[in-house]
Amino acid sequence: MARPRTEMIAKTRAKLIAAGRHAFGRIGYAEASMDDFTGEAGLTRGALYHHFGDKKGLLQAVIMEIDAEMTERLNKVSASAPTRWQGFVDECAAYIEMALEPEIQRIMFRDGPAVLGDISQWQNTPGCIAALSHSLDRLKADGEIIDIDTETAARLINGASSHMALWIANAEKPETVSKRAVAGFRTMLEGLRK
Amino acid sequence: MARPRTEMIAKTRAKLIAAGRHAFGRIGYAEASMDDFTGEAGLTRGALYHHFGDKKGLLQAVIMEIDAEMTERLNKVSASAPTRWQGFVDECAAYIEMALEPEIQRIMFRDGPAVLGDISQWQNTPGCIAALSHSLDRLKADGEIIDIDTETAARLINGASSHMALWIANAEKPETVSKRAVAGFRTMLEGLRK
DNA sequence: GACACCTACATACGTGGCGTATGTAATCGA
DNA sequence: TCGATTACATACGCCACGTATGTAGGTGTC
Known part of the structure; x- marks a missing residue:
């Protein structure tokens, strides 16, 4: 005590x-x-x-907690892959999967932005985008991806992921849609590769 | 009378x-x-x-009206371009620009999904996604883009666009960020090209 | 170690706004 | 022409947020 x-x-x-x-x-x-x-x-x-x-303050605290957890999970995923590119792809896939979890989807992607404004802005860049950005930085340094602004790319991926997740989650046949979504997503990512 | x-x-x-x-x-x-x-x-x-x-019903009616307007604007943009690919790129740019308009951003991309759930689901696919999808179909038929599921691609672009718009709109220096965002977006689109 | 002070939380209340139940006048079908 | 329906107005209840006030227990200072 x-x-x-x-x-x-x-x-x-x-x-x-x-x-x-x-x-x-x-x-x-x-x-x-x-x-x-x-x-x-x-x-x-x-x-x-x-x-x-107030109510918004509680929501903000909740969001910060979840964001920290997501960041940690993303870092673990990318760290345990054999190659950096693979780690990055896995990270993106993990991001979509996390966005499928009802709690994360609702709080981080639906209510959060609606109530507090753009989450990615109202403090320093949140961890989950920073994690993606960091992975892209390393890939760029290794010469594995084309010349693209990494933060922009991270945000593009972030936006695409969350919408994919919403699409999948609300679909009549989530599994079918999930396959289409992930396949399309991978194709898009390949476009970033040299 | x-x-x-x-x-x-x-x-x-x-x-x-x-x-x-x-x-x-x-x-x-x-x-x-x-x-x-x-x-x-x-x-x-x-x-x-x-x-x-109820209040949600009014919001829905408002959204349907705005969606119809957006669809018409997008169709006009893509129709008045010299080539189909150019039309498609212009359409995407126009989509980002529209998402920058405060009214559209707030209603269509923030409050709409938060209150009514995923907009792209709660009726038939809304016009603005259908318009993108249609453009992609034609490009695919012409052999101008890689083999990708067009609806998925349309949704990827939709998600990426709206997040870009949020990023730009909430940035301290919207113009600077806008340049980065649009440049990165074009780079990503090029990845779809054959 | 005693005292005043402050902080963490409880309690009670005002208020604003959503939804509903009821009322009424005008229009439409027969 | 007359009853029925519809478009809208009016009045009310209720829920929930936020705030103002109260209190008990811990903390700093001498």
Whole structure:
């Protein structure tokens, strides 16, 4: 009990973020009520407004947490591939797959941008785009890809991925569409190669 | 006064859609109040709920109107180019430019998908994607592009375009970013060419 | 180690806005 | 011409966000 105070605060924040993440991910930002997750967290609205200011503040905290997790996952994927190009392709595929997870899709690609504006702007470039950008930088240094602005390419891929994910997720036959989407995506990526 | 009734109805609907379009485009879906645009249209909430059911219904009507306009603009652009490939590239550029217009960006790319789900799904494929898809079909028939599923490509381009637009619109120096974005986008499109 | 202070959270309330239920006048079919 | 339907107005309930105020427990200072 070196820091019982700060410890409790961290726990409270974590509980609220977790509850918010559940609610936002399952029923969406607009439908989620403040009382929903304070109840789930065993707290009251006082704690929520004290720590996060308002509903948007909680959403932002949730997004930062998810972004950090996505970044780590992407880095792991690209690190465990035999070649850099393969790592990059795997990373893109992993990005699409993550965008298929309902929680990520809803919070990061639907409600997030709608409520807070363009996510990729409202702080420093978020980790998941930075990760793609970094991979492209290395490929460029190795001379494996054509001359293209890497941040732009990362954002192109980001945009394409998230839309592919939405398309797949909302399709009647997700598996069929998924094959088409991934195949087309790979073809597009090949166009970047020398 | 052949059909004074239906005429008046159409006028009422048009007034409400126009008012909704203004409000949604300027302050966004969540911040726009029903009373805002009924006031602007010189009507009451009764008319609104009668014709559109709820707030989402009005948004949907607004989106359909904008989509039709976008489709027409895109078709004009591609039709007035010297070659098909050039027409296609122009069409993509026009798409990005349209996505830069605040009203289109907000309604079609931010609030629309957030409120109604994936726009490209909740009816038949919307016109603006169909237009891109159609252009790609012709290019493919002419043997100008590589073998790729055209609908997938259209959606990739759609996703990439809208994200480029968001990036540009929210940047500190839109002009600089715009140049980078369009250049990168063209490079990516070249990858589709034979 | 006692005291004042501050911070983390709880409680209670006002308010705004969505949706609905009901009312009414004008138009359409017979 | 008369009943029925439709287009819209009016009035109300309710939910949920945010805020203002209260309180208890920890913290810095002497």
